[in-house]
Amino acid sequence: MTDFDTRLADLGLSLPDAPAPAANYVPFVQSGAMLYVSGQICQDENGLILGKLGADLDTAAGAKAAERCALSLLAQVRAACGGDLSKLKRVVKLTGFVNSTPDFTEQPKVVNGASDLMVALLGDAGRHARSAVSAASLPLGVAVEIEGIFELS
Template sequence: MTPYQRLADLGLALPPAPKPVATYVPFVQEGNLLFLSGQGPREADGRQRTGKVGDEIGVAQAYDDARLTGLNLLAVMHEALGDLARVRRVVKLLGMVNAVPDFGDHPKVINGCSDLFVAVFGEAGHHARSAVGFGSLPNNITVEIEAIVAVD
């Protein structure tokens, strides 16, 4: 089963790859590694999900935001590679959560992206990861996630 079939089985379709909001490129490929710039929970229409996790945003909503962020990362992978089947393995994620100081469930939030990658890529979706809290993120988005992917 292809990654696209798995996405369809999940009821998901790739959105257009988000455009950079500052001076950077969305990805860089060096050899067989694809480095993806941080993405956030941007809807296909461009709206961003914002707020402080642990205050007005709960873990369940933040998990959904991380899942949407993962979908945006998949869109960038598709743009970079032309075919998600070229992903050999998701190597590493860095998940950043816009959280109140005493929030402690960062891993549960970033699981939204991790669970999506495992569902789309199977065993190749399992990855190393960091999930950390930040006092703020650009445009007050709830999460930002960057990735390193091994490709064929």
């Protein structure tokens, strides 16, 4: 078991299968050592995590939704690496979109759910640049969508 797998298990989490694209795009594109992963929407074992932050969900629930996006991002990285996550050198940047009301201002705290998980699982290699922005709506009514840029060895 790798350090990554041990940390994942210690957190009581597992990587899902890499979600299939829902429209006319690919889940990831590799250019040289850089891997660009398409936006991953929040879903868990019960299905899509729906709702609007500031109306239907609180910040803590939004952070859990962002954590689920991070797991899907890592599942896409694993797929891009042929199942070998040891090829992941670092997380470069995450861009988080939070389905939120006009007066909701805690988008960064929501996206921390993904950022905190990346650092917990990958240590310093999980530290990244980031944006956390509000969206009036997201595909299928989900609460959070996050895209990522990763460096591979």
